[in-house]
Amino acid sequence: MEQIDIIIRVFGGLKTYYSESISLQLTKGTSVNEVMDKLLEMNSKAKEVLDISQLAINSTIVAKDLIITENCELIVLPPFSGG
């Protein structure tokens, strides 16, 4: 199976549970949801925040059922708190 490289970046309260940047090698065709499951496996304490987080690729919000077909940077965005 063809592999792809994903860099996951987390912000805000998620940095309590993960390092700011995580590199993963996944099978091509993995969904964003499956990546989220892997994050949860890495630290189940993050579930509450992960459940209310949005995902972005190339500065655009993506659906959690999106299939990842190429190397990318996946940004995990917990609820915003600017202003």
Next chain:
Amino acid sequence: MEHLTNKPIELIAAIESLRSPLTGGMVIFSGEVRLSNNDKEVAYLEYEAYEPMAKKKISEIVAAAKERWKLNNAYCIHRLGRLEISDCAIVVITCGVHRAEAYDANRYIIDRVKYEVPIWKNEHFTDGTNEWGNNSTCKCSVHSHEHHH
């Protein structure tokens, strides 16, 4: 004009740069660091952003306000990094022919920025604890319903 900065916001310079003979009303909003939150004394704040997306989103929101209210000018800048009490965290300036559209547009911009722009606030309290903020439950003017994420 920039939308994010790690330096103190130059409010007076921003006002001067936005002045126009076509403007009859300029509204200035400055979001400032408050001494207390949720009955706890704040020591300082730290803001961070996913900068490429934050710049893009603020630019889109300001452009939408200019178009909707036919503003002469509009501007929004958010500070990042460590902020002390009474520091300015965000400034929104809107310039209209009359005050009504400048007020409405200003409120529209700040409400959308708080809800839609990837910026996060970490509040550090004087008791040594800290807490990440969450604007996701909002009842602001641009949304007619309460959100739960």
